[in-house]
Amino acid sequence: MVVVFGSINVDLVAHVERFPRPGETVAGKSFAIYAGGKGGNQALAASHAGAEVRLYGAVGDDAFAGVALASLAAAGVRLDGVVRHEKPTGCATILVDSRGQNCIVIAAGANAHADPEGVPDDVLGPATTLVVQQEVPELANAALIERARSRGARILLNAAPARSTSLDMLRRLDVLVVNEVEAATLAASLGWVGEGDGFARAATAACPRLTVAVTLGSRGAIVRNGAEKISAAPPRMAVADTTGAGDAFVGALAAALDRGAALRDALARAVAAGTIACTAHGAQASLPDAAAIDALLPQVAIDAD
Numbered sequence: 675m676v677v678v679f680g681s682i683n684v685d686l687v688a689h690v691e692r693f694p695r696p697g698e699t700v701a702g703k704s705f706a707i708y709a710g711g712k713g714g715n716q717a718l719a720a721s722h723a724g725a726e727v728r729l730y731g732a733v734g735d736d737a738f739a740g741v742a743l744a745s746l747a748a749a750g751v752r753l754d755g756v757v758r759h760e761k762p763t764g765c766a767t768i769l770v771d772s773r774g775q776n777c778i779v780i781a782a783g784a785n786a787h788a789d790p791e792g793v794p795d796d797v798l799g800p801a802t803t804l805v806v807q808q809e810v811p812e813l814a815n816a817a818l819i820e821r822a823r824s825r826g827a828r829i830l831l832n833a834a835p836a837r838s839t840s841l842d843m844l845r846r847l848d849v850l851v852v853n854e855v856e857a858a859t860l861a862a863s864l865g866w867v868g869e870g871d872g873f874a875r876a877a878t879a880a881c882p883r884l885t886v887a888v889t890l891g892s893r894g895a896i897v898r899n900g901a902e903k904i905s906a907a908p909p910r911m912a913v914a915d916t917t918g919a920g921d922a923f924v925g926a927l928a929a930a931l932d933r934g935a936a937l938r939d940a941l942a943r944a945v946a947a948g949t950i951a952c953t954a955h956g957a958q959a960s961l962p963d964a965a966a967i968d969a970l971l972p973q974v975a976i977d978a979d
Contacts, residue, residue: 676725676932677802677827679793679818680713681785681809682756683764684738685957687917691772708956709742710766711785712807712834712921715957719918719925720805721749723947724964725932730755730793731810732784738763745958755792759784764809774913774952780835785810790818800826803932805924807832819846828931832924838863844881849931851887851924874898885937889923889948891916894974897941902979906941908949909973918957923948926967938976946970 688702717729729751733739735758742763747753764783770776788810798804804822806815806829815831822829823846830849833839836859844850852860858868866876874886878898885899894907926947930940946967954960 675797675802676717676720676727676805676928677730677793677797678713678717678720678727678805679730679788679790679810679815680716680805680807681711681764681782681788682714682729682731682733682742683711683766683780683785684708684741685710685766685768685917687768687770687956689770693769693771693777706956707741708958709745710957711742711764712809712832714742714746715918715921715961716805716807716832716925716928717751718746718749718958719922719947719961720929720932721746721751721925722961722963723926723929723943723967725929728752728755728797731788732757732759734759734761734763734784736762738765757789757792759787761787768917770915770917770955774915776915776917778917780809782809788814790814790821793818793821795821795825798822798825798827802827803830803928804828805830805832805928808835808837812837816843819843830924830928830931832920833860834920836860841880844877844884847881847884849885849887849927850877851889851927853889853920854891857888871896871898871903874903887927887941887944889920894945895923895941895948897937899937902937904938904941904979905977906945907975907977908945909970911949911953913952915955915960916952918951918960919948921957922951922961925961938978942971942974942976943967946974949974
């Protein structure tokens with residue numbers, strides 16, 4: 675079972691030709707409201723990829739909460755751990771340019787009050803893969819990770835958005851997923867090399883039990899586990915919107931590891947999922963199902979050292 679503790683948002687998405695400069699107003703091509711938040715996105719991605727998923731977090735007692743939870747409920751994600759809070763549902767304002775690149779502003783709202791004590795001990799055992807991100811308070815994540823470690827769960831941290839994280843925290847994890855910006859931020863705080871594979875080498879040297887995945891955008895991703903390095907390169911596909919790619923990667927990776935897949939196979943599935951997510955607009959609307967991931971897998975190039 676995959677247990678996700680994290681943010682649940684609505685995403686307000688505007689498409690523009692280019693991002694505005696400071697003080698400038700640009701015309702938008704379109705505007706839409708989607709369900710989002712890294713917790714919600716990754717829970718849905720893992721469910722689409724075939725995992726049994728439970729989501730824990732907080733939404734507001736407002737109209738946006740229904741928008742944020744509708745797709746998750748329809749996909750069969752267990753939502754009894756999502757509580758209603760007096761603060762509004764979290765909101766991400768997203769600009770997507772003509773190249774499919776994005777910039778994002780997040781207002782945490784109820785996510786700032788996500789309570790790790792709402793995750794019961796009986797879902798944190800050895801049969802669970804716990805997935806956490808960094809859109810909820812650091813202390814909440816730390817408390818839940820400590821409980822999960824003591825009960826034998828596999829723990830995956832997607833260190834996004836980028837912020838410094840202690841070496842002590844990294845040593846409590848089983849899997850760390852970062853993009854290149856997040857790797858550089860962690861590296862700077864810990865005195866490591868920031869480049870993708872250099873960061874992964876430094877992290878696994880300092881944390882011998884840690885598996886590190888670094889996503890590389892259109893170049894795919896690498897994973898290091900001790901001395902083993904695996905690279906996965908996706909096929910070229912037309913990019914519509916990169917917003918959901920990282921969450922698709924994390925959800926598919928967690929689902930594959932949870933059912934016991936080998937690391938190279940889990941990486942290939944994660945890269946396939948992230949690639950497909952770039953071909954459609956919106957974070958949750960772009961998340962692929964297991965059949966779509968299976969169909970693209972033969973085109974994902976794997977190289978193991």
